[in-house]
Amino acid sequence: MNNNYFIESIPNIESNDNLREPQLDAYKAVYDHFTIQGNKEHAIIVLPTGVGKTGVMGLIPFGNALGRVLIITPQLVIKDAVLDSLDPEHPKNFWILRNIFNKFNDLPAVIEYSSETPKWALDEANIVILNIHKLQERLEKALSKKVPPDYFDMIIIDEAHHSTAPTWEKALSYFSSAKVVKLTGTPFRSDGENIEGKYVFKYPLSKAMAKGYIKSLERVKYVPDKLYLTLDRNDNILYSIDQIREMGLKDEDWISRSIAYSKDCSLKVVSESVEILKEKRKTGVPHKIIAVACSIYHAEQLVSLYEDFGMDVALVHSKLQPTQLGAALSAIENHKVEVVIHVAKLGEGYDHKYLSVAAIFRPFRQRLPYEQFVGRVLRAIDPEEVVNNEDNIASVVHHHELNLDDLWEFYKKEQEKSEVIKFNERESSSLLDGNVTDRIINKQTGHVQEDGDGAFITDNFINTQLLEERERRIAEEREKLQKLKEVLPNYPEDVLLQMVRREEEGTPSEKILRPDKFIYRKKRNLDDRIKDEMVPELIIKYNIRKEDKDLNKSRLFKKYPWIPDSDKHNAAMMAMYLEQRVNESVGNSKRETWGQQEYEAAMRYVEDIYKVMDQILESELGGNLNDRDS
Incomplete structure (x- = not known):
């Protein structure tokens, strides 16, 4: 292995038009931090989901690392995604795909570490990729027991809000002489603990939307007309939500939990999310719904509700056997399903660009898991696949009484503020970072009964160009519809609307004749x-x-x-x-x-x-x- 590979190789980075602006600027920020300034402090990079974080990991070592590089991920799904992108033999290898290198022999040697990896293979590698669990001291074949403390010159940590956990800290302590780069899309922790290091680069979510790197976002919230609950499932006395709150009979957690487990309330969100999906799929792009449930039992109920609407569903949770999980993920990737329901499984690190409708069926009390779930629908669909602007607008659908307004407003305001911050400014105040700890949830709920007509309220995440274009298109459609009404006054409106849309869609899709x-x-x-x-x-x-x-x-x-x-x-x-x-x-x-x-x-x-x-x-x-x- 050439210890000077990352210094002596000549990658096409600085003037590469195939790299995104945040990827190039993040690389330059790290280069300035370590190589120009000679700073020893950990470098922290904040990039929104879908902007190209794995690509940044592939760029950072060049010109900065004087030896081997270790990439640490928090879970297997993320590790596999990183490995696929950086594996020299993978069809979608980042360095070849983005014209960093043109020749196979110019690429760095990359291996995935496992307990069976021999020492000679480690010695030949320029980059070693592993899951954090392979660094646990209690394991006999932990990496730290096979190599000396100065074995790596640089360590890159993905999803760095996990890095304050004991296993991570012990690993960094062992390899204490290495330069450390930490990447995250959610630079805060629910427990308020800070990441160690200096924020060298942050790319605003709003800017990523404006540039088209990720989808624009809207919220569709169902607000019922009247809602009544019992104090427990065996009670026949109904109380309005206002009565429950005014009399102090139950707290907000109990109310939102009851709504989450209510079949009637779930049906409203299921129905609306299916309608949104059907409208999106008219373009021919295989959009999908991703739904989050409270528990495996709750998820199985949601599977039945979506199947009643004729949807093909994949259920993903932590209790699945590896073969079952693999089959579910394959069905998603190969467009065999229209709905994905998960329970604490497809969070951070799972990327499937066709997830375009996020259906929420559980209360969120903390910002981190909420953002991570919403992040699953943010990855943009490639320009060559987009039929119209609707393809890159994602929808978040939920019931009003899940009590998510504060999280939505906070999310929205933070990104709106970031839109007006100049790109080269660095925040002076330290941001928060961290893990979400599981807590015991009281599963007691009441029966929910709805009365009257409810309504869905749509709230744009941010008024991007895509959303403005949608408003223009809708206005144009209404104008055409009005003209048709004048010419064909006796035709039903829905028939006339179909005529307008057929005109816009152009040629029909290919028919299979045999x-x-x-x-x-x-x-x-x-x-x-x-x-x-x-x-x-x-x-x-x-x-x-x-x-x-x-x-x-x-x-x-x-x-x-x-x-x-x-x-x-x-x-x-x-x-x-x-x-x-x-x-x-x-x-x-x-x-x-x-x-x-x-x-x-x-x-x-x-x-x-x-x-x-x-x-x-x-x-x-x-x-x-x-x-x-x-």
Whole structure:
């Protein structure tokens, strides 16, 4: 391993148009802090969800690290996301995708640490990525028991509001000579404890919205006309909420908890969130609802409610077996579901850009978990996928009596203030940071009964250009509708509105004329692309003898030793590699169960996998092309 890699390599950073403004400015801030000023204090970076935090982690070491870099994440979901982005062999590798480097051989060596990782593999790595649990002192194979304290020159901590916990502090104490960079999207703790370090860079959420890096946000709140509750579920006496408050019969926690568990109240939010989703999905973009429940039992009730509306639902919680969790996550990624319901599982670090409606079915008492949940719908959909501005406006839907107004207003005002702060200003007051500690919740609730007609009130998070464009479009639609009414006065309004929208939508989507042969053709196209095009192209390009078996030592098969062990020839091994990687990417190896969406996803994945395969073969065979016999 070249200890000077991050100093001697020449990445394309400073003038790279493929990098986002906050990524480049965050990198410059860290460079100024450590390399120009020689500051030893921990550097803290605040970036909103969806702006490109993992990319920043991939940039920071260059010019700053004089040796190995350790990246620490708080949980497995985040670790896997970081590893995917920085893995040199991943189709969506950040450094190649963003033109930091053009050649495979220029990339840093990256490994994921596990208890089975040998010392020689650590010694060869430029970047080591692990979950914080692999640093626990009580574990016999903890990383700190395998390497000396000066093994890493730089440590990068993701979701740094966790970093004041004992395990994190002990790890930083052991590697005390390393430069430390801490990244977070929520720079505060519910317990008021501060992060150690200096805030070197903060990017406002409002600016991220204005630049289109993340979605704009609106809240849709259901306000009932009249609401009555019993003091317990077996009581027949009904009290209005005002009576309960005025008489001091129950506190606000009890009221909001009763609302959360009320089927009637949940139905209102379910119905509205489904209507919002259906409107969004008219563009053809696979938008989804993400819902948060109080408990697994509560989540299972919500699954039934959404299924009653014809929705396909994925339920994710901490009690699922790894295979069950993997199947649920695969269904989400491959658009097999329209609704995702989670219980304390898909919080920070889980990113799926098609989550566009956040349905809240539980009370939030603290800002941190509230922001982390809302953050799940903020990741922007790529410009090439956006059909209209609605695609990048996310909606937060909840019942008024969940008592979330203070959290919403605080969130809103903080970001509105940040919009007018100049980008290069640094906040003089220290921000708060931290973990959310679980607390025991009294599950007692009363029965809820609603009377009269309620109403949904929409509140824009911030008046961004997208929301202004939506108002313009709605006004234009109303004008066209009015003109049609004048010409066709006897037609129902809903029919006329459909005529207006059909005109706006343009050409209809492609119709499958032979559904009986559709899947067969998709499968044939994938097989033909791999076996009849990709493998022959690589064999010819690198002068590989298709009938030989000398590729069995290639790093292609490091993760798949069973492929060379199968005693197949070079062409077969290459095809098996592509097939295996495609199956993994789709998340389902049983192709007989694949449908249209799986095959379309596979055709996208295989092109990226082919590029990685090409780069690996070039690094192994490229320099010897002229020496190989034809």
